[in-house]
Every structure is written in C-alpha cells, then in structure tokens.
Amino acid sequence: MATVLEREPKGLTPKDWASDQEVRWCPGCGDYAILKAVQKTLADLQADPDRTVFISGIGCAARFPYYVESYGFHTIHGRAAAIATGVKLANPELDIWVVSGDGDSLSIGGNHLLHLLRRNVDLVYLLFNNEVYGLTKGQASPTSPRGTVSPSSPGGTLDAPVNAGAFALGAGARFVARVADVVQGPMVEVLTRAHGHRGTSFVEILQNCIVYNDGAFDAVTDKATAAEHQLWCRHGEPLLFAGGTKGVRLVPERFALEIFDVGADGLGAEAALVHDETNPMLAQMLVRLDVPTALGVIFAVEAPSYDAAFSAAAPTRKPGLADLQRQVGGRTTWKIG
Amino acid sequence: MATVLEREPKGLTPKDWASDQEVRWCPGCGDYAILKAVQKTLADLQADPDRTVFISGIGCAARFPYYVESYGFHTIHGRAAAIATGVKLANPELDIWVVSGDGDSLSIGGNHLLHLLRRNVDLVYLLFNNEVYGLTKGQASPTSPRGTVSPSSPGGTLDAPVNAGAFALGAGARFVARVADVVQGPMVEVLTRAHGHRGTSFVEILQNCIVYNDGAFDAVTDKATAAEHQLWCRHGEPLLFAGGTKGVRLVPERFALEIFDVGADGLGAEAALVHDETNPMLAQMLVRLDVPTALGVIFAVEAPSYDAAFSAAAPTRKPGLADLQRQVGGRTTWKIG
Amino acid sequence: MNEISHLVGAAGPDSLVVRFAGDSGDGMQLTGSRFTQEAALDGADLATFPDFPAEIRAPVGTTFGVSAFQIQFGGRRVRTPGDRLDVLVALNPAALKVNLEDLRPGGTLIIDTAAFVDRNFKKAGYDHDPRDDLDGYRRLDIDITKLTQAAVKPLGVGNRDANRARNLWTLGLVLWLTGRSRGATQDWIRERFAAEPLVRDANLAALDAGHAYGETAELPRLPEVLAPGQTAPLPPGRYRTVTGVDALCYGLVTAARLSGIDLFYGSYPITPASSMLHMLARLGAFGVRTFQAEDEIAAICVAIGASYAGQLGVTGSSGPGIALKMEALGLAIATELPLVVIDAQRGGPSTGLPTKTEQSDLFQAVLGRNADAPLVVLAASTPGDCFPVAIEAVRLATRYMTPVMLLTDGFLANASEPWLIPDLAALEPFPVRQGAAVDGFQPYARDPATLARAWVPPGTPGLRHRIGGIERSHRTGAISYDPANHQMMTDFRRAKILGIARDLPAQGFVAGGMDDRILILGWGSTFGAIESAVDRLRADGVSVAHAHLRHIWPLPANLGDILASFERVLVPELNTGQLHLLLQGVYGCRLESLTKVSGKPFTAAEIETRVKTLLEA
Amino acid sequence: MNEISHLVGAAGPDSLVVRFAGDSGDGMQLTGSRFTQEAALDGADLATFPDFPAEIRAPVGTTFGVSAFQIQFGGRRVRTPGDRLDVLVALNPAALKVNLEDLRPGGTLIIDTAAFVDRNFKKAGYDHDPRDDLDGYRRLDIDITKLTQAAVKPLGVGNRDANRARNLWTLGLVLWLTGRSRGATQDWIRERFAAEPLVRDANLAALDAGHAYGETAELPRLPEVLAPGQTAPLPPGRYRTVTGVDALCYGLVTAARLSGIDLFYGSYPITPASSMLHMLARLGAFGVRTFQAEDEIAAICVAIGASYAGQLGVTGSSGPGIALKMEALGLAIATELPLVVIDAQRGGPSTGLPTKTEQSDLFQAVLGRNADAPLVVLAASTPGDCFPVAIEAVRLATRYMTPVMLLTDGFLANASEPWLIPDLAALEPFPVRQGAAVDGFQPYARDPATLARAWVPPGTPGLRHRIGGIERSHRTGAISYDPANHQMMTDFRRAKILGIARDLPAQGFVAGGMDDRILILGWGSTFGAIESAVDRLRADGVSVAHAHLRHIWPLPANLGDILASFERVLVPELNTGQLHLLLQGVYGCRLESLTKVSGKPFTAAEIETRVKTLLEA
Numbered sequence A, B: 001m002a003t004v005l006e007r008e009p010k011g012l013t014p015k016d017w018a019s020d021q022e023v024r025w026c027p028g029c030g031d032y033a034i035l036k037a038v039q040k041t042l043a044d045l046q047a048d049p050d051r052t053v054f055i056s057g058i059g060c061a062a063r064f065p066y067y068v069e070s071y072g073f074h075t076i077h078g079r080a081a082a083i084a085t086g087v088k089l090a091n092p093e094l095d096i097w098v099v100s101g102d103g104d105s106l107s108i109g110g111n112h113l114l115h116l117l118r119r120n121v122d123l124v125y126l127l128f129n130n131e132v133y134g135l136t137k138g139q140a141s142p143t144s145p146r147g148t149v150s151p152s153s154p155g156g157t158l159d160a161p162v163n164a165g166a167f168a169l170g171a172g173a174r175f176v177a178r179v180a181d182v183v184q185g186p187m188v189e190v191l192t193r194a195h196g197h198r199g200t201s202f203v204e205i206l207q208n209c210i211v212y213n214d215g216a217f218d219a220v221t222d223k224a225t226a227a228e229h230q231l232w233c234r235h236g237e238p239l240l241f242a243g244g245t246k247g248v249r250l251v252p253e254r255f256a257l258e259i260f261d262v263g264a265d266g267l268g269a270e271a272a273l274v275h276d277e278t279n280p281m282l283a284q285m286l287v288r289l290d291v292p293t294a295l296g297v298i299f300a301v302e303a304p305s306y307d308a309a310f311s312a313a314a315p316t317r318k319p320g321l322a323d324l325q326r327q328v329g330g331r332t333t334w335k336i337g
Numbered sequence C, D: 001m002n003e004i005s006h007l008v009g010a011a012g013p014d015s016l017v018v019r020f021a022g023d024s025g026d027g028m029q030l031t032g033s034r035f036t037q038e039a040a041l042d043g044a045d046l047a048t049f050p051d052f053p054a055e056i057r058a059p060v061g062t063t064f065g066v067s068a069f070q071i072q073f074g075g076r077r078v079r080t081p082g083d084r085l086d087v088l089v090a091l092n093p094a095a096l097k098v099n100l101e102d103l104r105p106g107g108t109l110i111i112d113t114a115a116f117v118d119r120n121f122k123k124a125g126y127d128h129d130p131r132d133d134l135d136g137y138r139r140l141d142i143d144i145t146k147l148t149q150a151a152v153k154p155l156g157v158g159n160r161d162a163n164r165a166r167n168l169w170t171l172g173l174v175l176w177l178t179g180r181s182r183g184a185t186q187d188w189i190r191e192r193f194a195a196e197p198l199v200r201d202a203n204l205a206a207l208d209a210g211h212a213y214g215e216t217a218e219l220p221r222l223p224e225v226l227a228p229g230q231t232a233p234l235p236p237g238r239y240r241t242v243t244g245v246d247a248l249c250y251g252l253v254t255a256a257r258l259s260g261i262d263l264f265y266g267s268y269p270i271t272p273a274s275s276m277l278h279m280l281a282r283l284g285a286f287g288v289r290t291f292q293a294e295d296e297i298a299a300i301c302v303a304i305g306a307s308y309a310g311q312l313g314v315t316g317s318s319g320p321g322i323a324l325k326m327e328a329l330g331l332a333i334a335t336e337l338p339l340v341v342i343d344a345q346r347g348g349p350s351t352g353l354p355t356k357t358e359q360s361d362l363f364q365a366v367l368g369r370n371a372d373a374p375l376v377v378l379a380a381s382t383p384g385d386c387f388p389v390a391i392e393a394v395r396l397a398t399r400y401m402t403p404v405m406l407l408t409d410g411f412l413a414n415a416s417e418p419w420l421i422p423d424l425a426a427l428e429p430f431p432v433r434q435g436a437a438v439d440g441f442q443p444y445a446r447d448p449a450t451l452a453r454a455w456v457p458p459g460t461p462g463l464r465h466r467i468g469g470i471e472r473s474h475r476t477g478a479i480s481y482d483p484a485n486h487q488m489m490t491d492f493r494r495a496k497i498l499g500i501a502r503d504l505p506a507q508g509f510v511a512g513g514m515d516d517r518i519l520i521l522g523w524g525s526t527f528g529a530i531e532s533a534v535d536r537l538r539a540d541g542v543s544v545a546h547a548h549l550r551h552i553w554p555l556p557a558n559l560g561d562i563l564a565s566f567e568r569v570l571v572p573e574l575n576t577g578q579l580h581l582l583l584q585g586v587y588g589c590r591l592e593s594l595t596k597v598s599g600k601p602f603t604a605a606e607i608e609t610r611v612k613t614l615l616e617a
C-alpha cells in the first residue's frame, strides 16, 4: 500500500491517531498493544488521517476502526475484504487497513479473503489471530488446535486448524507476514513494510485473548521462552534464533527445514539458510514451522495490483452528452410521425 | 473413501450405472468422458448403488448426479461441500461423490471447500475445471487466465487465477490429484485411488467446454503435444515425461523444480526426482508446474477423517427415557401442591 | 396477392403473432430478433417474448432443448407478444410438440419436413408421426433443409454448414409471408460475417432463397397488418427497439450523468441478470464500472464499499442471489448508504425455472430481511420503462441515502419493444452533493426535508468519522445501546422511507379513472397484458380502469383513496398473490387476486376472463 | 419485623421486583440467578430478565459496561419480570445512571458507597455526585466493599480477592431484606468452589455477612410477598426453573425420542442463539449431535444434508444469520425436506443490538425468501413454552416434509420462570416413517392426507432417485420446465402448508372469550406482559380478551372468525407492526397495532394504557 502524499506531512503523533471513543476491549486484551503499534506506525509514516480508512468485519478485533482517528467502517461479519475491495476500486487514493479476527477472516469470511489475495487489491490486511471467537464468548475458531475444549466443543474440537499463512499462500498472497501483539518494535517495522507493499499485504498477528484463550501464545511471547520460539525472518539475513545459538537449514532430500544447534555437528552459523522473502517455497515451509514460529516478513514479491489494473482499464476520455445520446439512441432506428 | 461392502458385489457394468435420464450436456462436452470414467470406476469397484450418493452444486458439471444410477442430490450453487458434510455425518455408511465446477467450487463455494478440506470429511470431491462459467454462458471464472476476454470481461480479466491444487494444499488437503477429461484409463486409476483414500480426496479434472472455452487444455490433451505436457506423478517412480526424454529435478538453492533433457549435461534418467506423494513441499511445487502439467496423484497422506472422529465421539450408550426424564427434570426442583 | 382471410380476427385485423421454434442450436433467437428489427423498421409496433431452455445445448431434438421466439407486430398499438399464435414455425418435432397448443385454430404452421423423421419423433416423445393429427391448421410442410442446401450449394458450401443457414431461409420465407422487407437483415449479415465471406454469402443466399420460395411457390401471403408506408400509431419521434436489459443499462449510465457521480456495478453471473453485467461491462466509458465478484454477497459488499467511498454502488442478481444479499443489504439500510439492487425475477423457489419469468420476489424485496429494515422498491412495467425506473432508482437512492430495490423479471429482461429514444438533454439532472458543512458535522444528523443524512465519503478533508452496523447514536453515529435511541432510529428509518411518498407523483391511471366500477391494479411486466385486456374490455363497454404501480414501497400517497373508490379491485400478478397481500395488509381492505405461476406471462385473455367473472359475481 | 409499608401497591401486594445492577465484571447475572433459585425453592412464582452489554468486558465503570438482572417474584401468579422496580441494587454510579429511571417512587435503592467516588462519576458521565439528587427513594447507602473485605479478612483473603465476593455480600443482604432463605446458595457455593476452599469460604463468609448485616443493622424488611410455607398458585407438581434455551433444547432432545430419529444441529455462533449450540453440544447422548459450521450458510446446508440423509436437520441463528440461510432454505422448501430453523430474534437491522430483544424477524420468517416459498412458522411465548413448541416444530417438519421456522428472541432465550417438569412418558410419540413401498415408488408422489412426499434417504435399498432445486416433475422428481407442472407444484407447495391448519388445534383464549369487546392478539414473548395487563384490565371490569398465537403460519383455521367477532383487535409486538400487516393482509380487515422497538420487552402498563386509550376512542 503506497499512497503518495500530496499534502505536507502533518507531524501527527501516535496520540493524534486515537479517536475520542472509549476503547471497549477487556482489560489486558492483546488488541490494545496492536492498536498502539498501528497508531505509532501511522504517525511514523506521516499518513494522512483524512485519506486513511479502517474497515472491519465483526468480532472483538473488528471494533478497531472506532478507536483510530481516521475514517472507519465497522461492517458485517466476514465481509470486510469485499467491502474494502469496493472502497479501494471506487477511490484508489485511499489508504486502506482491514482489521479482522480469525473467525471473521477464516471462518465466515474465508471466500472473500481468498479472492482478495488472489486479486491483490492494494491494502493492508490485519488478521488478529487469537485462536478463538472472542465476541461470541469463547467458541473454538478455525485456528484453534485440534482438541480445543470450548462451549461449543465440550468434548474437544475434531478438526485440524487452518494455518493462516499457508492458506494465504495457497490463495496466491504476494505479501505474508506474522507478528505477535507484544512485540511492539518489530510490529511497527512489519506494519511499515506492509504499508509500503503494493497489493494485499497480509499480516497475521498472534493476539492474546485474556478472557477466553489466555496464554495461547505464551511460548512465543513469554520472556523465558521467546528466544527459542521466535524465528525472525529478515530478507538477506540468516535464519538464526535463540540468540544465534540455533539455526534453520534445508534438508534437500526431504524438501524440509531442519533446526540445528550452531556449533554442533560441525555446523556453523553460516550453515543457516539465508532468508529470501521472494522464494515461495521457502515461505511455504516457514509459515508451517511451529517451534520456532516464523515472524517478520515471510514472503514479499511484486505483482500487479487489481486496483491499479482496474484504474488503468478505465476509459481515458470521458464521453460527452452527445456520445451518450448516440449510445442510447442505438444504431438501427426509425422515425414515426 | 472406503466403505466396507457388506453385501455381495453385484457385478454391475458401467452401463448399469447410467440412470434413465437423458444426458443434457452440449454435444462434445468433456463432461461426457468424465461421466464414462466415473461409471467405469464404480463398476470396477463393485460399488453399491444404493449406498452411493452423488451431490453437486449448480453448473453444467453439477448436472452430473442426474445421470448416475445411484442416489443423487443436485443442490444449490457453491454449497455441495457443506451439504455433503451433513450427509456424511448423518450417515457415515454412505459413499459420497461431490461433483462441482470451477465457479461452484472456487468462486461462490470457496469457503466451504476450504473447510471441507481442512476437516477432511471422507468423500471424493471432483472439481471439473473448464476455466469458465459454462451454465451461465461463458463468463470468466476464478481459474481463467489473466486477460481472459468474456462477456463479463470484454477488456480481459484483471485478476490472477486461483490454482485449484495450490488452494487445496493451502487449505490442508490430504489428497490432491489431477487428471484431464480425455485420459480415460488413468482417470479411472486416479478415481479408484481417490475412492480408496480415507478423508477428502480432491481431484481436479481438466475439462473442455466446447462451447465457451474450447481448447483450453489442448496443449495438455492433444496427441501431438500431450507427451511434452503431461507429467504423470506415480509414487516411487521417477518424474519423467516426453516419453522418458525429459525429467524433473530439484534445484535446492532455489527450492524449485527444473526440467532437464535426459542425456544432456550428463544428466541421466536417474537424475529425475522420484515422486513421493507424501511430501507436502514436492506437492506444492508440482501443482504449480505449468509445462509440463502434473497429473496423477500428486499428494496423499493419511490423516484422521472428520466423520470418523465425529462417529467416535458419539455416545456409546443410548440413554433411556428415565435418563432423559432426569436430564429434563434438572437438579434443583421443588414441589407445589 | 392471395390472403388467408380467416387469419384476420383472433389477433385483431392489424397485428400478427409469429413464433419461431426449433432446437437450441437452430438459431431461433437470432431469427426472431432479426425479424423484430425488420418489423420495427417498417414502422410496426411490436412486443417480443424470447423463451429458451436452461440447458446450454440440450441434446438435439429433445423437448427440453426447444428454443422459441415470439413476436406480435402490427399497425396498431401492440402491448404484448400475443396470446395465441397466428404463425408457428416448428423446425423439428420437439418444437411442434411444445408449441402446438398455442397455435390458434386455422393458424399457419410451417415445418421443416426433413426433420420429421422417426428418430426425431422418438426424441420428442411421439410414438408416431405427429403430422397425422394436424387438422385445422394452414400447413406449410417444406423441406427447408434440402432447399437451404440447394441454395448454398453453388457457393461450394457443404451440407453441414448449409444447415446452419436453415434459420435464415426460414426467416426469408416468413418475411415474405408477412410482407416485410429484408434489407436490414442483409446489412446485418454483411457486417456480422465480414471476416468470413463464405458464411456471409451462404447466409445471404439462404435468406434470399427463402424469400424467393414464397413468391415462386405462390404461397398465399398473410394478411397485411401494416401497409407499406403505414406506421403504428405511436407517439411521433425517432425509435429503436430495446429489451429491458438495454433500457435498464442505458438508464443507469444516464443516471450517472444526471447525478454527476460514477456508478459501480458489482455482480455475480446468474440468469436472467447476467446480461446486465455483460452490457454494463461494455459501457464503462459512460460512468458505470463493473466488477464480477466471487459471489452475490461479495457483489453487494463491493457495491456498498463503493457507495461508502462516494460512487453509487449498484448490484444485480436474480431471486436466489438476491436472497444471499439480504444480510449485507441490512448494513446499507442501517448505515444509510445509497445503493441500488436490481432483482431480475425468475421462477422459483430455489433454482426453480432459471430461464422462465415470475413476479414472486415482491415479498423478498419489500419484507425479506431480518428486523425492521425499510427501503424503497420500484418495479419496471415494460422493456422501455426500465429506463426511467433505473433513473428514478438512482435519484431516490442518492437523495434519501437509502438502498433501492428495482424489480424486473425474465420476461422484461429479454422482451423487446419499440422505444422512443429519449432526449437526454431534456432530462432533469439531480446533482448529488457529497460532504457537509464542517461546522458541527454529525454523521447521523438529518436533512429535515428528506430525513437523509449527509454523504461524506472517506477522503473528505476534515470530516473523519466512523460508522457501522451496530445501532448508532442518532447524531454522532457512535455505537449506542440506549433504548430510546434505538426507538428513535427505528422510527427515523421508517419515516424516511414512508416520507418518500410525498416526493412521488400521485398514482394515475393507464386507462379509465375513478368513475369506473372495477380497477385492475397491476405492477411490473404484466403491464402489456393488462393494457390489452382493458382496451378490449373498455371497447366492449366494461367499466374497468387500469392503474399500474411503479412505486411498490413506499406506496403512492393517494393509493388508499383510489382503492377505496372502486367496487372491486383486481390485482393480477405472476405469483401466488404477493402484492395482493401487501395491499390488504397496508390498507386493511379486501381486494381480488388473480395469479399465475407457470413461468409464462399472462395472456390478455386470462385477465379479460377474470374481469368478466368478477362482473358476473 | 418492620415493613416498608408504602412499598405495597405498585407491584401488587404479593410480588416484588428486584434488579441487581453493576459492572459486567461484578457478577450480577450470577447474583440474579442465585436469587432466582432461592425464590423458586421457596415456592414463589417468578419471571426474570437478564440484560447485559454486547461488549465482553467493557471498561470498568462505564455505562455501556453495566450488566443487570431483574426478577419479579411472589406468592401470586407472576407473568413478567415487572414494569417498575421495587428494589434497585446499583453497585456503581454507572449502574445507577442506567437503571434509576425504572425504580418506582419510594422504591428501595441499595448502593455501594465505596464505588461512589469522583473517578467513577466521571466514567459514568456524571459531573457531580448523583446521590445529591436521589429524593423520594428509600436509600440504603452501604460501604459494601469495606464490609465484604472485613468479612473475609479473618480467612486471610486480601482486598482484591475480597472484592470478587461483593456480589455475594449483596445477595445475602437482599435475601435477608426479602425474607428468602440462603441454603441453596450455600450448597451451590460449596459445590462450585469445592476445589478452591479459600474462595469457597470467602464467598460463604460474604453471603453470611450480608445477611447478618440486614439483621444487625435492623434494616426494615421488604413486605412479605410469600409467607413461609406459602407457595404461588401454580398448578401442582414438581417444578424447576428454565430459561427459553433450556426448554427449547430439552424440547429438541425429547422430540428426538418421540420421533424415533436423531436430530442434527448445525450452527454458527451468534448472540443470542449460541447458547443453544452450547447446550445441545452437551446433550449429544440424547439424540442431538451438534456441528459448528464455518458460517450460517454451511450450518443450514449441513442440516439439509442431514435431513436428506435421514436425520432431522436443525439449525439456529439470529436475524442476520437467518438472512444468510434464506437461499438454502429455498432448497429445502423446493426439495420438500424436513428441517427446523430456529431464529432467536434480536435488535436490528444489521448487527443492531445483539444482546437486546426484538420481534422483528416475523416478516423474514413468513415471507423473507425469493419466490413463493411457503413454510411453517411457530413462535414460543414463554421460556417454558419453548419446550412444546420445539416438539411441535419437529412433529410438523417430519409429518409434512417441510422446513419449520421457530421464532424465539433474546428475552425468551435468557429469561427464566418456574416450569412444571413434564412427564415425558405421557407425551404422544410421533414415530417417523422413512422409505416407501418399493412398488411404483415416485419421489414426489404425495400422501393425499398431508400432501407430503415420502422421506427416502440414500442408503434405502432399491429406491434410488435423484432430487434437486430445479423445478421437479410432480411425480418422478426429474427436472421439468413444463409450465403446467410448475403451476401444479407451486399450488401443491402452498396447499400443503396451508392445509396444516387442519392439523392444528383451534385458536383459543388465554383470558376472556368471544363475548368480549376487545381482543389483544399477541405472539411470542409479549405473552407475560399481555397476560398481566389483561388480568388487571379484567379486574377493573374491562371487557378484554387475550389470545396468543403459537402458529404464525399457517394461521389457525378459526382465526378469521375470531378477529371478525371483536369490536377492536389490538396486536402488540416488539417491531414496527409485522404481525399486524400480515393479519390485515390475510383477512383484509382493520386491526390496531401497538409497537415498541427499544430493545426492551413491553411493560404490562404500556399495554394497559393502550387498551384504555382504545376504549376511550
């Protein structure tokens, strides 16, 4: 999403990006941290609030637009991707952020997300993945691990979860990133990248629902375990983690990634794969890693955006009334009277 | 889909699997060949017509159930996957085949297909991909190549197509195969494999729409070019094509497949990758190959099927009236009068 | 020139009803529309009714593969495609089987004898040669196939390709029989097949041969319904033919110009709505961009997004697809965004009869949503009427910040009629205002005259605000769960829509008036049939008036008074009585209902008969 | 014992209305349901009304985060949660702000003074201490927080944890004030917190301390509405309390047993329908399996699939979700499969007021689909009534091979009342027959009595056939585009549903009868309010009768006669007049409408007032 700013940067601070509406999430919800990071990103980018639009579906995450001092549209469950597509095509000058939950995006909204990604409409898509339906009080979502006990699955869920990143890649996404609610600095970095990318920038944000699914991402976000669980993907840099003591390398015979201890078995840091965010197969493998969890910009390639092609296909000459009259009048006519 | 036959095989012939209804596709439509292959498969399998159900959405492809001498349900556009899920869960003994078009499956029905594949409900899913909306007279479909000129896209389509196989893998499919309408023998083989697999067996069938998209797969199916364009994937066998003169090998540095001429650059037939249908990353690369087009069983792994888990979770003891009375009566009660 | 004099009568002395019927592959739609063009250019009034199967190309020779095109034309006002056929062309036994019952006694029956063979009898479900039972018709049994082959043979065209020209041979014959010219068809063939000279020449040869055959064989001509130089008594002006789809799409592009904003059409293909998508896709230069969405829900959602962003969102579909849009439509109603939703009705329920016509989505349009969710509903009554109705839909949507549902149907979509080409410069513009005074802007503050809120698209400097589907505070638009606010907003939504009645012209009469005894109150595409019936009834001295609703919701302000002033009010509709129930519901009075749900339009006779029964009762 | 004698009157001498209000985190729903249990066990009749915000946990102290639970209980018949409050508990200023208007003059107001501090005033939107303006109430300003802390301190419980027990302290006090026992609550605490002894003991201590406070402080007790040993005049038998969700789910599992087939519940979470999914998920052993689908469309589709396969498919949602199901519902109507669709109505349009009640989906239920697509619509009137209505839905769906829409609402779903536990053995089984005689089986042949076709699931030996959504030939089910067949099938579908009226009991009266001057005709959850209003009116000598519709479509056969026999008929409903329009539409007569759309149930007084106005008019 890159909108050329025609006006002067406004020197807005993150605080200026807060609307006057009281934030209504549960105390301790991970959504607060995401809101903060988004507001900081917008301030850093010197984005224009009059041309910024937040569009959401329904869910806890989807309340987001009310809290940002920009234009905002809180729509209906699962349809934000489609509505945002219409907004962008009608006015390509707008800077659009879609905010959606795992249920909103991957359950009821799965089809629209598929087609948004395939079309590659230029906007940032934030999927707040808390692996639960927050707003409707805690049912399992399509990203909940198999066996999740919830009000609607007292005996545990029976289905394998959707991997959001793998789904996005399967749908043809050209930008796939992942962060977690608590990692403020890197989140701003990733959001900035997402905003700069032309086309649909898909960002999965691991988000803690303190009420219905507390601790779902503890292993990834807890200080004690974070280093072992966070694999930061940075283009051109080696895929090392655990403070550089572990690395990721390719096992060509199995077309698979493997974790190794730096120093063991004669493997040095240079044995680690160098992240190439333009490689689709590497992205496929990275999004599926569980321990460690791949974070950062996992995949990013350039491709024509739908809205750009749509604008380009627009007729350049606006026909006049006479042209319209000719068109409506048709070719074969006759006179009576 | 494996249903243990309790009754004697019936010795039915393919002809016995033809219903009394007149087939209403356009003369020359690829659907005829698929119907023939399916009827032959059913006969070969000695399937039980009373326990076989064909379920479809809407489209030319979706008329299929009328023509098979089994139970059949021609439902509504895009929803066959969901309806079939209900049928299977209500009666796991049934042998279910879903028949759907590219519009039915990947446009309006994308969400249900995603969740069917993720859940892994035990049935065979046939996607007749003719890269066009046949029944509604020729509009571009989500699998039409970018630039397709159609009644609804006189200036050419602007969007990148969905790759059906890649989408299925991204959705978590455990069985992905591809065939083309005209390759009868191999189609029967693949359908037989699909039927034998437990879980959702996803089979994309390249199908010629002679009226609205004639020749879309000519390169793959024409005698003259078939050898160069058909890469048959058989588990444990080398990925060779063009009569063994060409092969597919891995370029580890690029995590990509490469075509090579057998004999050139010192590469013999043994340089070809051996197909491993259980390897998800190989499958990812194969489904995306364009020339040659990967055909056959591209991916197949075992995984629990949803319906089996659903049946297993069913209470074993059927409670009696007294139990129900106790349940309805509740725990805290009082007497009046 | 001989004349088949007994033909005169049934269809009236100055109109003829012709139906071309054959296999889906026989080009009957093309034949019909070419014939229509010729009749129109000759100055006839006319109405057409294409009727085709749901299958793309059903197996050759089957009854369900029969495609037909009917036209009534003549020197008088023609309101419908005609109740009974004067001429039936049946290019195969299946076409005969399906259509014969509509041919009036003594009517002319043209068949291609080459197709009347055992194999085809069986396919059509005949156990013997049906020609054995064809008494009472004027028969023209011609080996059209052989004659066409002979005609094109000199060009070096083989038999297979020759058969593709059978329809033009037939057209030539019928043009001769009816005394029409064939120049426009020749021009059309030359242009259409310019790149394929052989095909062009074969078609021309076939057309000419059919025409010549009539002359050479000295076939008696059909009665002259339009003398040379005569024109039908239509208002003076320049005419063209339009289908409902043509007129509707022209209405939309014209509305784009009149309103000064671009329209955005989001749709998902479905019969019979797809043709709007196709046509609008070609009209992009005129202010309507199109988008083929992944499904109907996405289609209405992109339209809502476009409306939110400042273009006018339009979406179109047919019954099942409209049903899918209802949840999202509620969002547009709640957020009070302008939107136009076009429902091209077809036979139902469910997939139903996709290519057949019906008026059974009226309930869906007016009442088919969760909660109290009022909007505007309009219905077009003839192909040409789709033009002003489309403009009216855009005008009301933008003026009142409301979704508008526009009802057409399969019949209107495909039928055609002569259309007085509107002078666009003479139409009243209704420039749309976006944005609001910055001073104290409140997203849900209302214009006291219309109760509409301001349309402030994102990107408007300084008017940032947030809206959504949860109930909104009546001024700020912020989420509000306040009971009194919900009551107030519900009342506002209702009052805004009902108040539109004040902005509508009083309901008038197509024929007759308040002094008549009986009123026929119609809506939608039954217009022509009712008009014809009323014409005849009034000519017979029956005191019957005809009013036709364009505004289904809100209803015209004076409608209650009109209904109250008639002894009997008959509401004919192609459903099981939907407008009837709605009107009784609104006015608490008793009306008569006439319904038909066979996938076919009313005949004028059906309406006449019912009125006569009412008079006797 | 002192009594606050002026309390007697407003709510009647033998019932009291109490509302507990506080922050979402304050446990008001739990407090209310515990109180309900105690009152029930004491033999009171009662009705409750939980009212909570849409936010999961809105910021502490805000007005939109207020959660409330209201109960009316007493020794007489209690029909509603009560119009005006005798007692309001407001645990913080926001709770006071939102609820005070409902407290009747002279009512008792209990507040926790610890929460009445500047910070909280601001959060609640007060610019000063609201206590300054509280005239005319009986005030109990108590530092509940401090007293609770003190009560649990001996156990070693810190202040933060102590605050969690504030609600039980308050409950103890209110139980004392109203003269209720607290034994059941003590048992419940012991069981619920068995694994956390400290929490258990703290809660017990708080409950006891609140109770003791009332006694020690010598607070005047509220008037006795149920003497010790007295029970409300309910029919004799064993009782429990149920919410509408409880009763509905028990109805479904009971129907599974009575019908002899398993039920399959497919749903997608949505307020207020989710609780049905939750409860049924725990009742799997009793013949209802559940499936959480990916969306509402899939939910109805799996249910349709299950019905096709021989189980009874059931799906449930709320307004927006039901709207999404309409297209698929058409398939079930067209293929004539049994199905039950439960619509737990809520405030709309669009997302609207998800946690508030409304009756505005009646149009959607009866008419909200494309084409003429008739089905059965039932509505439950009280929490307990959900039980028989659920059984009736299953009975009609399976007997007539039709979808049945069952309307409940947010109020019914959550409200509770004493329920005479049914003797299941005494209920009439209605065994469902599947399959058909092999001889000449035709999928669309109809039972002449019911017009239902046979239910032949796949897997049935020898009866292979194919069905679908395109219009079906009236016997074979094969695709048919025949006009006469479509007319016939449309007529069959209509006649089948309308014919069900013959299978329904005649519409009766809840109070009064044909001799009265005025009829109040209600439907759904307005039952209690109408009943109370009619009780009072009749006690005042007003000639008013009350009838309440369970069967919305088809309407009872004798309803037209009933309507015709009254001078005036008033139709009260929580929408803008939907049943009113439907009835006028069907019977062509004029009725009076009383509407309310504020997200809250009617008060009895609102209905009384309207009847009085009518009498004067």
Ligand SMILES: Cc1ncc(C[n+]2csc(CCOP(=O)(O)OP(=O)(O)O)c2C)c(N)n1
Binding pocket: A058, A059, A060, A061, A062, A076, A077, A100, A101, A102, A103, A104, A105, A128, A130, A132, A133, A134, A135, A136, A141, C327, D268, D269, D270, D271, D296, D320, D321, D324, D351
């Ligand atoms: C059409 C429709 N169906 C269902 C709902 C109920 N609903 C609201 S939010 C939600 C799911 C929320 O989960 P998610 O998208 O993960 O967001 P979260 O609350 O977890 O942030 C559901 C099912 C609805 N509002 N509309």
Ligand SMILES: Cc1ncc(C[n+]2csc(CCOP(=O)(O)OP(=O)(O)O)c2C)c(N)n1
Binding pocket: B058, B059, B060, B061, B062, B076, B077, B100, B101, B102, B103, B104, B105, B128, B130, B132, B133, B134, B135, B136, B141, C268, C269, C270, C271, C296, C320, C321, C324, C351, D327
């Ligand atoms: C709800 C709904 N929307 C749209 C349609 C119209 N429709 C029927 S089939 C079809 C698409 C057909 O394309 P595909 O699924 O690729 O099947 P094919 O005809 O090519 O075999 C569409 C859009 C419909 N019947 N129902």
Ligand code: SF4
Binding pocket: A024, A025, A026, A028, A029, A030, A031, A060, A061, A130, A134, A135, A208, A209, A210, A211, A212, D056, D057
């Ligand atoms: S329910 Fe969970 S996701 Fe929703 S606001 Fe509360 S903590 Fe956040």
Ligand code: SF4
Binding pocket: B024, B025, B026, B028, B029, B030, B031, B060, B061, B130, B134, B135, B208, B209, B210, B211, B212, C056, C057
């Ligand atoms: S339109 Fe195409 S897909 Fe449909 S039946 Fe004809 S050839 Fe086959």
Ligand SMILES: [Mg+2]
Binding pocket: A059, A101, A102, A103, A128, A129, A130, A131, A132, A133, A134, A141
């Ligand atoms: Mg979530």
Ligand SMILES: [Mg+2]
Binding pocket: B059, B101, B102, B103, B128, B129, B130, B131, B132, B133, B134, B141
């Ligand atoms: Mg297709």
